[in-house]
């Protein structure tokens with residue numbers, strides 16, 4: 001059973017009155033969300049509710065037409081994607097964003113070196129005893145990929161690619177991590193390992209995690225709080241149990257009558 005995260009003085013992420021209109025259509029409408037530091041929060045909602053658009057707005061891929069986004073109290077609404085990354089915001093995408101030709105270890109080593117602000121090259125042959133390679137190996141062990149260190153990233157299974165993305169996020173030392181459908185396409189036998197990796201990500205770094213996931217049962221067992229989106233708005237934020245029992249949510253999301 002999850003322990004609800006109490007509201008703290010300063011939110012790691014605060015979304016205030018966020019709105020997005022595109023070509024006369026309202027995609028996001030007055031979205032408010034406070035996420036406490038170190039919380040693991042799930043975002044659910046029917047297809048087209050605006051979950052990915054919310055992630056796009058928070059990560060800077062799209063500019064909202066109304067409202068503000070604050071990271072650790074700092075207004076990042078007008079910041080670019082790289083500026084937000086430097087401020088400590090990391091994200092995985094529904095489609096994988098790894099270097100498929102490089103080894104699993106190399107993918108993480110590059111992220112380690114980038115986070116340290118050092119120069120890195122895709123083209124020189126690194127020693128496995130480099131400090132960055134050793135750190136990469138530690139991170140890969142922590143997400144259960146020790147057996148794939150030298151595999152090409154493009155050759156490993158879908159669930160392992162998701163774990164690799166988490167190892168990359170660990171390497172970047174992001175303080176706020178957005179996971180967009182990490183379980184999508186993952187074989188049922190790999191789900192438990194991936195859940196462990198997400199827990200490990202949070203335990204090791206103390207980061208705040210916001211995740212969109214359609215795999216509701218898995219999500220409910222993993223997160224502290226659930227935010228429910230419906231037609232571009234957040235209609236409820238509560239513990240998984242309260243959300244499952246909320247008649248408005250049942251009506252809007254689960255398709256049963258309130």
Ligand SMILES: Nc1ncnc2c1ncn2[C@@H]1O[C@H](COP(=O)(O)OP(=O)(O)OP(=O)(O)O)[C@@H](O)[C@H]1O
Pocket residue numbers: 022025027045046047048049050051052053054
């Ligand atoms: N660039 C865009 N131009 C026009 N409409 C858009 C754009 N991006 C998103 N939309 C629309 O906004 C709505 C929300 O889309 P979004 O992808 O955020 O939903 P979602 O909740 O993530 O859905 P899913 O669960 O299917 O991934 C949808 O109706 C979508 O068609």
